[in-house]
Each structure stands twice: as structure tokens, then as C-alpha cells.
Amino acid sequence: MTNPRILWGTAHPALGDAVAEALGTEPVECEVERFPDGELQPVVGHVRGEDVYVVQPTGPGVNEHLVELLLLLDACRRGGAQRVTAVVPYFGYARQDRRTRAGQSVGARVALDALAAAGADRLVVIDPHTPALEAMSAVPVETLTATPLLADTLTEYVPDATVVVSPDLGAVKLAERYGTLLGRPVAVVRKTRLSGTDVRAEELAGDVAGRPTLIVDDMISTGATIEAAVRVLLAHGSAPDISVATTHPLLVGRAPERLAHLPVSVLVVTDTVPTGRVRTLPHRVRTVAPLLAEAVALLHGGEPLDTLLMSG
Amino acid sequence: MTNPRILWGTAHPALGDAVAEALGTEPVECEVERFPDGELQPVVGHVRGEDVYVVQPTGPGVNEHLVELLLLLDACRRGGAQRVTAVVPYFGYARQDRRTRAGQSVGARVALDALAAAGADRLVVIDPHTPALEAMSAVPVETLTATPLLADTLTEYVPDATVVVSPDLGAVKLAERYGTLLGRPVAVVRKTRLSGTDVRAEELAGDVAGRPTLIVDDMISTGATIEAAVRVLLAHGSAPDISVATTHPLLVGRAPERLAHLPVSVLVVTDTVPTGRVRTLPHRVRTVAPLLAEAVALLHGGEPLDTLLMSG
Amino acid sequence: MTNPRILWGTAHPALGDAVAEALGTEPVECEVERFPDGELQPVVGHVRGEDVYVVQPTGPGVNEHLVELLLLLDACRRGGAQRVTAVVPYFGYARQDRRTRAGQSVGARVALDALAAAGADRLVVIDPHTPALEAMSAVPVETLTATPLLADTLTEYVPDATVVVSPDLGAVKLAERYGTLLGRPVAVVRKTRLSGTDVRAEELAGDVAGRPTLIVDDMISTGATIEAAVRVLLAHGSAPDISVATTHPLLVGRAPERLAHLPVSVLVVTDTVPTGRVRTLPHRVRTVAPLLAEAVALLHGGEPLDTLLMSG
């Protein structure tokens, strides 16, 4: 059996290269020309009859990265690839999975439909914001998780007394997974109505008094959620030894500055998106390249992915 | 402008009839023959050029109701209806919105694809188990909510001191909505890891000591979740005055008996599914017929549904 | 080349098992959970990269079996199967191939569209009620016939003088096939207008006086057609030695009792559907497992099916 073939656009070349190297496969050459008016034109190498994996997260610069991905998929399809898998470690627009008020779009579906129309036969994602992403896609989605990788790295940073903290209700299941992997209890920050009046406050479910904490979330965008959670933890007597772990460290806007002012001892992240903005903070990057490489090898070889998949 | 036209199958004739009556529109005649081998054959009346609404929840007997709905949609399409809207107050298979382990199906998507293939131009649902249902559907989905109706009825039953309780993490957003509508605080039951060891227990976030409680959930199937929540509430000193509210009272299997043995003072439900199994319990049914009738009228007339929609 | 992979749901496990055994291939494990509210959730074993055949007739309990089949197909597709063939030995809803009056559905098309939407790449059926089924399907259909198998078994039961009888006009082509295979003449029962007035009666075309007869039909549902045919045969002086052969012995409702009261010496059937209801009658079951196994082997190996196909 031939090798899987990897190629990538401009969203995250280092990751694509690492995946190819981990697989020991010669990558498909791919140049993406950017014209002065902003139009993109990829030229991919020979892919006829190949099982191709296009590695392109759709993190910040999401619209550029998304359209570039569509063009790459189209080029592979027209070039005669036997199967084209879009490997989108961070899947942008996943938060738009419903209309929360009238008149909105459902961006997750729009992006998924465009990818299928452009020729994706299959998607691979990591820790998407909505685990129901696969139900929204016309083509099969393999939903990987980086939680075990991060948990493995975190064992160095979290003392026995550490409490895993979900910074809001959306991350509770994720926090439970970390709790299980690390053998630690879980606490939850949530906005709640404390009385019958209009008063709302952020409440902490769980006991963190005097204990180190580990805040986990699938992604960190502006850092505002983390900042609020830290404030609640400190108000509840948490020890000032706070770690933060996330799969997708977008850190857009003022996020690096915001996090720099918090008593965060370490930020443990993956490289599903470029990690340049993490560099000014105390951090540790656990690469997902081996995870993706293993997933690609198993997909190409027709083997089950079971242990790599998000579940529950 | 002509009237909207209502028809229904065998899943919940009383509700269809009530919607038609609320709209003051003559229903479309519809007979569904069941052959001895179980095959169904609908005969719908004259629908050519009409704006048709097929009222059919897919509650227990879900597979029968789902296939019958497919046939009804097909009959309307072939009969020349201008537009066919599937009104599915309770949408079965909504819990299958992802694979939680390898090898599973994603039933929500399967059902949605079948409905679209059979000719549904649009769906109307009430409080679906997953609010992202619309992102999974190839045709537009209007997601209504019965929470305000139930909250209105509940004002008779919940004293000022009452605490709204979410019986698990999946219902917290719903509980928050009830809390807001009723002006009551919210507590949450959750399974959690209380220490670094393997011990898991059900924990209560929030204070219910000596207070009446109202447990809310989108649906009650076997009643096991409610039973567990009641046990936790009592263990935390809740007053024995416990109300339960739900949009979809499936009450399958031993649910009526199970609930009958709990100190539940009243079960407040809607009639998105037939409510026969609720009858043996202290209960109150708030019909969704006016909600559906208003939604149909607005959809037919091209008016915004805003206040009827689930949001947030 | 790898082996074809067989799996089955709950409609007819014995047949699926027999097909796998005939092929000497390890079946794919498959559990279908039935929740208390009637929803089904299959978990299929490892099928990535495999050529999978899902054996599931859609006989009585047709709606349950059909939805289960949709879910099984979806699970296989999502699980990464290279190709998924729905093997539906008895295809329910095939009689709904047109609207015989305004307002009806066309169930055959509804079922076929749902199967294609759920991920069937191809269908295999046996003696469908309408041989034009393939023209209604968006995916290729292989139409097998069990007539030669049944004819082979029947040689034991039909004396030389036997006349093959079609119990109505719909089965004449089938009766001609049996006639050819067995070297016997063919007679036809039909409802007809015998005069210019309103009088209608059942007429027999062909001579059966004093001769044994063999009534053949593609399926027996309630047995009413057979009962009427027997009455006509006896009225025309047929010998009381009457055999009956059919591919699909549904025998729903009172069919076993009805047939038990007829002078039928033997009922020769296949096992495209479970044959439990045949057991109380003098019968002979010729299994289609070898036919399906051979078809699967040929399809998997890229060989022509010619001799297995219904033709003419």
C-alpha cells in the first residue's frame, strides 16, 4: 500500500510539515500564490490516485484560511486525488452552531457545506467547540481529542491537591475528562441567579480553598473567560498557584497582555494553531503532530481510531 | 391570502386538531391505512397549491411515527402542496447528535436527512434536546420554546422561596431560563469527582435547605434522572415540596410508577406528545396548541416569530 | 484481496449469520440497543476500509426494520466503510410504486430515498414485488431471484400433471418462470367482467380439471389471495392436491389459520424473512443464504452476477 500524502496551505505550515515528518512521507509540494487583489491560487503537486490529507486549521484570519482551504480541496479533487481529507485541527465558526437570536447565520453549517461542496471527502478535527459538529456535516467527521496529551504534560505541573476548574458550564464535560485523566476533583464556575431578585453573580461549585487549581477550556480567544474565572477562584480562597490548559490557544487581541497580568504559573497548550502569541507567557506547547500523524496513518491503513477519539 | 392548511397522522391527532381549531382553519382530511403487514399508506385530501403543516411528534413508537411522517410529507409533495412544513413538537432521536463511542450512528442526522429527502421544506420543533438541531438539518428549522408557557402555569405552584433545580448539567441552560422567567435562584445536580480517588457522587451546587424546589428538564423518559435528583435534593435538606416541569413528558416504561413513589406535588407538562401516561400522577397539562397555531399563522403570513423562539 | 464483511441488525439475525458462515467470513460485531422510548442505537464493530454488507429484510415490523437499517447504514458510513451494500432480501413498501388514487404516498420511493440518504452505496434485493425497483433507486440495485431455488425444491412435490397457477394478473410473469423451470403449463386466475353488465367474477384461464396445481406468488401476506385462488381452482375441478410456493412468506395476521383450512399439501418458501409463522403448516423452507453468499462474493470480487439475476 502506498503512503498517505500530506499537503498544507499557509495557515500553519509548521504543523503540516511536522505531520509529514512524523509519517516519514514526502509531502506534496504546494504553493499558494496571493495576488495583489487578495485572490489566492494554489498549485499542488502530483496527487492523482493518492490519498491526500490537507492540513489547514481555520484559526484567526479564519476567512482567509477557510477560502484557501476550499481552493486547496478543489485543486486536489481536480488533480485526481482518490480521496481528500481536510485536516482542520482547529475548526473556526464552530461556535455558530445555532441561532441564539433571530436573524443570525449558522456559520458552522455554512463552513461545513462549503468544504463538502469544494471536494472534502472527510474531515478530521481536534476538540471542536461543539462535539455535534459531525452531525452538521454532509461528509464523515473524525473527532480527535488532545485532552490525553495535555493531561500527560500537565502531570508535571499539577500537585496532588490541585482542583480542575471549568470556567463556565460549556467546559464541564471537558473538565470532567481532565479530572478523570489526572485523578483530580472538579469545580465549576458559573454565572447564576443567587436569589429571586435580579442579582446575578459568578458562583463556584466545588471547594478550592487553599488549593492549587487548573483551569481548562477547549479554546482561549480573548482570555476574558479565564480572567473572570481566576477572579472567582481567588475570591474563593484558591491558592495563587493557577495553571491553565487549552487545546486551542488563539489568544487574539489583548489576550496575551490580559493573561500576563494574572497569577497564572503556566499555560499548557497544543499547536493546533500557530503558537507565536503564547511565547510571551510562561507556557508549554504539546504538539498535536504525532496525534494527527497517527490518525492519518490509521485512516489511510483502514484501522480503527478508537483511542484517539473524543467520546462521551 | 389563503389559510394555512393543517393535517396530521396518527401520532397525536388531538394536538393537530387543536392547532387547526385554534387557527380556525378547516383541516385537510387525512387517513392513514395500516396494512396487516405493518405498512402504512396515507391518503391526504386536496393540498395542491396550499401551504401545508403536518403535525406529527416522533415520541415513543418513534420509528412508526417517523416513517409515517415521511409518507405524509411525500403524499403532500406529490399532491402539489406549495410548501410542506413538518411540525414535530417532540423530535425523537435528538439525543443522537454525535457518536459517543466508535461504531454508533448519529440518529438525529439520519432522521433529518430522511425528512428532507421525503419532501419537508421546513421544520418546526419545540425545545429539542439539542438546540443545534437546526445546524444538522438541510432545511430551515424554527426552534420554538414552551418554557414561557410552562413558567406561566408554574406561577401557581411555586412559592417565593422555591429554587429551580437542573437535574444534570445538560439542563442548566434550561433551568436558567426558568429561573429568569420565575425570578427564582437556580441549583444544579451533577455527578462529580469529589476527590483525587475514584469516588464519584452526585453533588448539588446551590442551597436548597428547607426550601421548596422545582426540577426542570426538557424531557422525562424513564424518570430515572428525576428520581436521582429528588434523592439528592432530599439529602441536602430540601423541603418535601417538590414540583417537576418538563416540555416532553414521554414517561416510558416504569416512569409513572417511579414518579408516583416520589414526593412530587405536581408534574407540569405540555402536550407535545400524548399525555395519557401523565394521568395517574398529580399533574397539570399546558397545551402547546396555541403556541403552534401562532407559529403557523406567523410563518404562513410571513411575520417574524421572534418571541416564540428559543434563544440564548 | 480482503474478505467481504457481513453484519446484521435485529430483523433476521439467523439469515445474516448463515450468509457469513457460507462465506467463511468473520461477521462484524453489531449490537443494536433499544431504549425504553423505542429509539435504536447500533454499535457496529470495526469497518474502516471494508466492503460491508448489511443484511436486513424489511418485512413485518417494517417501519422498525427500516429505521434500524437506516441507522446501521449511517453507522457503517461514519465508521469509514469503503462501500456499504444494503442487502434487503424482502423489500417492504415495494407495492407502493405509484399512486392508485390521489393523495397517496409512493412508499417505495420514500424508502429508497431514505436508504440512499443514510449511506447505502448499493442495494441487493430478491424477487421484489415490482421489478422496476431499480429504476426508482438513486443507487444501483442488484435484483436477484429465488425462483430457480424454489423450483429445484418443488421438483419433489409436483407430479408431472401439475399446472402452475398464477393467483392474479400480477404474478403471471412469475408463474411463467416457474412453468419454464418445471416444464409445466400455466393457468391464470383473474377477476374479470364476464358480460356487459356489472357482474364481475374470478375466472380461470387454462385447464386444471383433475390435475394437481401449484400456486405461485412473490409474497404471501394475509393469505387472502391464495384462499381465493384455491376456491377458483376447486370450482374448476382441480385435484385437491394443491401446492403453494412463494419467495416471501410474510403470513401476517390470520394467514396461518387461513392457510391451515385450505387443502394445501405443502407450502414451499424461502427464508428472506423469518419463517416462524410457517411452522404450523406443512412446509419446506429453502434458504436463500447460499444465494446471498454467492451474490456477495461475486459483488465483492467484481464478478458478473448474471445467473443469479431476475430477468425478462
Add this chain to the structure above:
Amino acid sequence: MTNPRILWGTAHPALGDAVAEALGTEPVECEVERFPDGELQPVVGHVRGEDVYVVQPTGPGVNEHLVELLLLLDACRRGGAQRVTAVVPYFGYARQDRRTRAGQSVGARVALDALAAAGADRLVVIDPHTPALEAMSAVPVETLTATPLLADTLTEYVPDATVVVSPDLGAVKLAERYGTLLGRPVAVVRKTRLSGTDVRAEELAGDVAGRPTLIVDDMISTGATIEAAVRVLLAHGSAPDISVATTHPLLVGRAPERLAHLPVSVLVVTDTVPTGRVRTLPHRVRTVAPLLAEAVALLHGGEPLDTLLMSG
């Protein structure tokens, strides 16, 4: 409400014109240019926002007529028609509704898929060779029948003693419809095996001795089937007063000569296809223009077609 708009290509302009006239609607101008290399290019008049009916049977010259119809539909769709209905009074390729031997195409489905792809929103056909045509089509099909019209005309030609004759098994249902409409008994010619040996012969079920007969079929192509039926009737002592009725008088090849040599007193036909080849025979043409005009008026107005439809 505006009028329906009629246009037609070159397959049967007289019929299109008659339909428009019967409706009292100004036809849409339409020119179809034929280039020297055989390519066709229609130019249709203003159809934006209109409810358009394209009248084009696909009789002999079927491939030319079919492609022309595709181009006409495309032109209407691009021209902004609100809805485009293909009115195909004779639907060619309907006999290819299954593969009767391996390696064949299923032309009915090919034609239907091409029509849907080219922009047909709906089809109207008359007495198609296969009544299951609607199940093969991705867009709704209205299946009209000309049988009552022909029966009405036939009352002049068929004495009381007349027997309706189906010339083969495929036309029996049709013959029964004529029998019911005319109050006449029905006989059937069929090829059959008269003994256990290889001898096959054409048999007549029913008594025609000394009686006038009326042979009916949905279409007459080469006339060979009619010729064989006449031979059988005469052999069974039929009176030499034989009428023939058919919806679609294709009369291709030597059919006019063949029929001219038979003792056929009158050929009663419709004009679903041009009737030029009928002219040399004793004949009567009953136009379907009023039938189509009424169907178009009802479809346009959103009224039920019930009495115009083929049923049973």
C-alpha cells in the same frame, strides 16, 4: 391570478398550439434554431415570473426531441420562470424501466434524471407505458389518462356484443378500464405453455366467437403485437369486425402497411404524437388538447386533478 403560459418545441407544435388555444392564453414565443451540425438553440420569449408549461412529446425522433426538451427547460429556468412543467404526453424510453438482461441501461430513469437536472419542476404525462413512472422521477409526475376520451369516442364504433381484448398481459389493466367504461367483457391474448413440453402458443382467455372485438393497447409501435392479436382472434372465431384503440399511435417503420392488411375497421387514437402516419388507415383521432388544457388550468389554479388521473 395570471394565466399559465404555454410553449412548445418542434416535436408537436399543433398540439401545443391547440392547448394554448383551448386555454385562451397567448403562447410564449419560441424559436428553436437548428445549426448545420445538428445542435439546437432555443430562444424563448419572456417567461420571468411565469408558470410555464413546455409541451413536447418524446415520440419517434426521441433523442432529438428529448435533448430539445432539455434545452427548452434550461432556457425557461434561466429566463426566470417561476415554475416549469414539462408536459410530455408521450414519454419515450418508458419501456426501459428495468434491466431485463445484464449490461442494459434503464432509459426511463436516465431520461427522468436529465429532465430534472435541466430544470423541470414537474412532469405531466398521459398513459405512460409504466404507471410507476412517478416513482422513478425526482420531481412530481401527474399521470393523466386518455382512456375515458377514447372510450367516449369508441361508443360509436363498438356494438353491444363487442369484447375488449388485451393483446398481451401488459395491457390487461388497461383493457379492464376500457371494459368498465364501455360496459363490455374483457378477453386476453397471452403467450403460454400449453403442456409440459416446450410447446408455446398464443392463447385466448375469454370467448370471442362470433363477436366483434376491440383491441386496446397503450401504444402501437411497429404494429406487430396487434397483428398477432388479430390472428389469434380470428383463429378463435371472432367476427371480422375488429376495432383498435390506442393512446399513442407511433406507427413506426412498416406499421401503417402492416395494419392496412388487417381486417381492422377503425383505428381510434389520440394525438399525443403527430398522427400523420395514421392518415392512410380508417381512423378517428380524439385530441388530448382539451385534457391537457384542463390539467394545466387545474395545476395552475391549484385545483385537484382527480378525475383526469390514471388510477388503479
Add this chain to the structure above:
Amino acid sequence: MTNPRILWGTAHPALGDAVAEALGTEPVECEVERFPDGELQPVVGHVRGEDVYVVQPTGPGVNEHLVELLLLLDACRRGGAQRVTAVVPYFGYARQDRRTRAGQSVGARVALDALAAAGADRLVVIDPHTPALEAMSAVPVETLTATPLLADTLTEYVPDATVVVSPDLGAVKLAERYGTLLGRPVAVVRKTRLSGTDVRAEELAGDVAGRPTLIVDDMISTGATIEAAVRVLLAHGSAPDISVATTHPLLVGRAPERLAHLPVSVLVVTDTVPTGRVRTLPHRVRTVAPLLAEAVALLHGGEPLDTLLMSG
């Protein structure tokens, strides 16, 4: 009949506003939120049952504008609009209408497929780079032309002796149209092989000696083509009175500076894209708002667009 409804995103609000004003119709409110990570989320006002026109050229910033347009279309579809027309006065990626070397994408098709998948029922474009755009689109395309508008404005600027110049072979048809409208002869600049050797040069077909010239092109991107054409014209003795006209003045990169250094007396353009970059040059903007408004009015009213369309 109700009014057409106009809305727009952020690509060119002034144009959308001008179209709405020209139509005298209240625009649909529309806000597009841009999140810190670059994701867009539109909120459109009430569009249920409306005939909506989304005005959004996909000029520079093309990927942002394209994705925003997809989201706007999705929001309109989900909001219940009866019909959604994407009005894309400048259609980006139109130059990618084929692969000019192996491995490329065909961006025009990718963009068109994404628009159709997101819910566009129809497109309106002006002077697209490839007039075959409509053949690439799954939904109908109305191809308008601004050439008559620009020609009308140009009558002020082009003396009788003026020669219309196509700056390359791709614009010859366009130049011919200007020639016809203005009653001027046409010359063509083309790169050619002047001898059998490798020498290539830019040649001028036509006589411009001592005459004013008007260079026309569908779009000006970097200005390089215009610069080269001016050089050729001057080399052939053209008078230094050179006008330039174009429908789409992208003027990306150094285009304004480049054009500022040329002896161009006036740049006559439309506002299919924002014209800010034109401001530093001697220029004249002829707005396409009335053209679009008239097209929308005719489309909405079901009238022919004939005189507004590009032809030939």
C-alpha cells in the same frame, strides 16, 4: 405586490444604500459583528416571506467579503426569505475559470458552489471577467453590463477622432462594444510573435497616429496592463490625450501611483467596488446604483431585463 428588500454587508454599504434609495424601499437592517478572532456573525432584520437582494461585491478583501456573503445568504434563508438573490456587482475569482497549469484550483467554480450551498437562489453580476460565468453556476445568473453607462459618460471626454483601444486580446469584445456605442474605431494591443525566432513584442493592430485614445478594460487591478498599453500607444504615435474606462476599478497595490505617472487625462469608472483609491487621480465615477435598482425592480416584478444584459 410587496417591495423588493435590499440588504448589504460591509463590502460596499454606500452602494447598497444607493440601490435601496433608488428603489424607494426601506432597507433590511443588517449588522455584521466581527469578533476578535475574525469570525463574522450577521444579524439581519425581518425577511420572512420577502424577496431579498443582498448587495455585496467581492472585490479586494475578497475572501473576507466572500465568507461574509455566504453568512448573509444563510441568515436570509434561515430567516425565511422567500427568495434570496446575491447581487455581486464585481465577482471576484472570475479569472480562475480554468486551470492554466496542472495543480491549480478553479476558483470561480469554488465561489459559485459555495454561494449556491449557502442559499443563493440567483446571482446578479456586472461585466464579469468571464461571460461564461452563468454556465459555471448551479443557480441562474443575470449578467448585466455597465458599458452603456460608461459610454454615456465618456461622450464628454472622447473627441471625434478618438480610437478605442483594447489593451489585450481578452478585452477585444468589450472594446468593440464601446466602439459601437461611441461610434469610434477599435485598435488592439497584443503580445505577438513577430518572426519565426523567439522575439515577442507588443504589437498594435489599428492606427492611432496623432489621435486621442480611449483604453477600455473590464477591470483594473495593478494597472500594469494599462501601463503597458499606454507605452505601446505612445510608441505608435498616439496623441498624449489618453482616457481610460473600466467597470471595476480595483486599483490594488501600487496602481494609483502607477496610473498617476501616465499621461491619462481621465479615468472613467463605476462604483461596483468602493472607489476610494480612484480619488487621487483625475476621474469620473458613474454609479451603477440605478442599473442595479432597475434590475432588481424588473426581477422582482417579473419583467424582462433585456436591455440591461450583456450580450454577444
Add this chain to the structure above:
Amino acid sequence: MTNPRILWGTAHPALGDAVAEALGTEPVECEVERFPDGELQPVVGHVRGEDVYVVQPTGPGVNEHLVELLLLLDACRRGGAQRVTAVVPYFGYARQDRRTRAGQSVGARVALDALAAAGADRLVVIDPHTPALEAMSAVPVETLTATPLLADTLTEYVPDATVVVSPDLGAVKLAERYGTLLGRPVAVVRKTRLSGTDVRAEELAGDVAGRPTLIVDDMISTGATIEAAVRVLLAHGSAPDISVATTHPLLVGRAPERLAHLPVSVLVVTDTVPTGRVRTLPHRVRTVAPLLAEAVALLHGGEPLDTLLMSG
């Protein structure tokens, strides 16, 4: 790896046969029956699991050839072919790639959509009239060119002084390719407006005085374009030694007579369509069979086609 499998219909059997022979592969047997009413019914041999190439140009008799191709594709798909490639050396209807006036169809798209609907997985074409054909197709298109083959043959016929002539603007790019391959200069005939008045004339850009010329075009239909070009060349003093080269020698209608009266020394063509009509002229046929055979071999083997492709 198995061999590619070739089959063909009736449009150009000699070419199909030559391709199969060049590949050394046993062709798939294929009979196409033509019924007296003009309906076609192919029977293709065993193709299950095969990589099949159906060779069928759609030249004159275009509608017959197109429908036959649809049926052949359908037969292959239903017969279980693994992949079906339509090899259409001359692609009819390619000139209908836009509406040049209101009310027209876009035949290129209609044909492409019908081919995709009938089961083509991929197309192979040679020198299509519009190189953007691939952007109009839902399935990938490989666009080959015969220009190098013809140029190779032409070296015998074109003296050093020869000028390559494009007979109109549409063929300029093609002429440039010949110019490059042959190392000759290029001249262009074009209709132009020579003054500000209404006078239009055919102009020649380039110098041909006293020189031999080679007129090139992608196709020759009626020969009228060539005739006009010859007239212009002679008027500009061209030597009477004129060669003509074209990929697709349709030569319909009076083309052979028309060309016979011109001072054309040789007509160099390929056999993408049958070349019978070329025979009466001084000619040379360069077969495309080796080109197609190489393309098929590369496609089947998963190798790049680069040097065979039209580019630029």
C-alpha cells in the same frame, strides 16, 4: 493492477477500437440496439469493478450521440463499474457557454449536467471550444490538446516563411500555440470598425504579403469562417499556398464543397470525429488514438497528464 477497460457506442467505433488497440487491452463488448421508434438500448459486457472509459465524441448527430452516451454511462454504472470516464474527444454544444441573447439555453451546461446525472465520474475532452468547460462541469474534466500532434504533422507542410493565421478573435490563443510550436509569426483576422461611421470590415493584423499561410481553428463546421479568412488573406497579398489545420473537422453541410473551391493546399486534421467528409479534399489525418490511449493509461495508473494538457 488491472487494465483500463475501453468501450464505445456508435459515434466513432474506429477511434474506440484504435484506443483499445493502442493500449493492448481487450475492449468491453458493447452492442447498442436501435428500435424502430429510435430508442436506443445498449448492452455492455462485464464491467463490474472495472475502470471503464467510454469513447464517444458528440459530433454531428449530436443529440443521438449525446443520448446514447448517457445510456452507455448508465449501463456501466448499473453494471458495477468502479469508475466511469466519458472520453468525449469532440464535445458538442461547447459553443453554448453563455446566453448571447435573452431566452437562450446554455447547452454546454445542459449536456454536462446530463452526463454527470447519468453516471460519468470524470470527463476527458480534446481542445474544447471553450477551455472553461471544466468550470461548468460537476465532475472533473481533463482537457487534452491535439495541437502538438497537429503541429508535428504540419512541419512537413509549412515552409519557413509561413505565417500562422487566426481566422477570428476566438482562435488567437490557439494560433499563438501553433506559432510557438512551429516557430512562426501569427496574424489575426478580425471584424472591426475602421472608422467612426457604421462601416465594418474584416481586417488583418499582421503581415502576410507574399508569404504562405496556415489558418488554424479548433473546429471547422460549415467552412464559412475559413472561406472568409482566405478571402482576407488573399486581399492582403498572401501567397496562394494556404494550409488549414483543425482539431475537429466536422465539415457539415456544404463545407467540403466550399473548401474544395478555395486555394487550400492541405487540410490537416485529427480524427476526434469520423473523417469521412474530409476525404474529398487534399488532407492529412493525424489520429488522436495514441493521445487518448496515453491519457487513459496515465489516468488509470494515477500518473500526471501534464504534457498532454491544454494550458495557458
